[in-house]
Amino acid sequence: MRDGTIVVAGASLAALRGAEALRARGFSGRLVLVGDEPHRPYDRPPLSKHVLTGEIAPEATTLPGVGALRAEWRLGAPVTGLDRAGRALLVGGGERLPFDRLLIATGARARPWPVPDEAALAGVHTVRSRDDAAALAAGLAARPERVLILGAGFIGCEVASSIRALGLPVTVADPAPSPLAGPLGPVIGGFVAGRMEAAGIDLRVGTEVAHLEGAAGRVRGARLTDGGTIAADLVVVALGAVRNTEWLAGSGLDADEGGLSCDGACRALDEAGRPDDAIFAAGDVARCPHPLFGGRPVALEHWGNAVAQAAHAARAMIDGPEAAGRYAEVPAFWSSQFGLTIKSLGLTEGADAVAVVQGHPRTGRFLAVYGREGHTVAAVSVDAGRWLPAYEAPIREGAPFPPIVGGADQPSVRPVPSGLPALQPA
Structure with missing residues (x-):
């Protein structure tokens, strides 16, 4: 398929690189990218690092190539549903965008603190979007007395490193026995713990927070499950991510907060496990079988995966699933901290x-x-x-x-x- 209409649900890294790959493979038809944020695609890795320290302005994270792409942009327009039978994407405000092919690249969002009233306290932040990073940077510029980070995964550790670089006191709390225990285990996690403590981090592993406490609408600290407390006037919630799939409810596709199930050619699967030849997915939202994982479905949140998987999906959309083959890129990622x-x-x-x-x-x-x-x-x-x-x-x-x-x-x-x-x- 090299003409007609392709709609991309999402305006992320995967969406941009997928759209670019479609054009590079000869697609000459109408190409529309729909994103819920008002910003064109931007780079997320600097958000937990250089944006927080003030080395890079949030607006300077826009990805290269955005201006050169021949496409229509619908920004600040969240997708609300999918009419598979009518081959149309439903967009906020009641708009229907008909398509011949659809690339789903709606990504993921930060998992919020699970108690809504506590999550809404002033001074409670997550770090996922450009606006998140800008808001946190502004909060840090006010020089809080102590920052509490909930979670010692990659984002939690990177944010802790950036905040310590600003000279602010930081406590990191996580129920696991070491930082990065979930993705890397205690061998590397134990080494990172030593670096964190050497940098002046108050590291509390094996610690679970029961509640965030506030006064006059602002966070003042956390109460632990063992009855102890941690005082803090700024809290960063770094508890992982949730895939943006709620809008697919009722579509008949196999999707939940863990991602949208796909086959090896990145075609979306319905609830019976059958591929939809008109709908593809790439990036954080896509849950695809991987040969390095014994063919198990896996959703990856890595920068390199978003780029490679988007290119693979584009090839399958243009040249067909058989020509594209199964997605088998070796996952790779990097992190800079301490x-x-x-x-x-x-x-x-x-x-x-x-x-x-x-x-x-x-x-x-x-x-x-x-x-x-x-x-x-x-x-x-x-x-x-x-x-x-x-x-x-x-x-x-x-x-x-x-x-x-x-x-x-x-x-x-x-x-x-x-x-x-x-x-x-x-």
């Missing part, structure tokens, strides 16, 4: 063992490899990115774990339990 650069390849989910195979945590530079059932599934470097590319092929091939031994600068490789949850039955 003077560290953490990079990853593969999927750590369900890993049952981990081994440090280059460098050593005590030197501050090392690489860890993760295994599952005797096969290599992921590698994570800490200030050691030059070693990472050597592990892409072993990850892709499911090589025996650990895949490389006896190399230069290698320590004695001793695998230990990963500390990550086991995979649940599909």
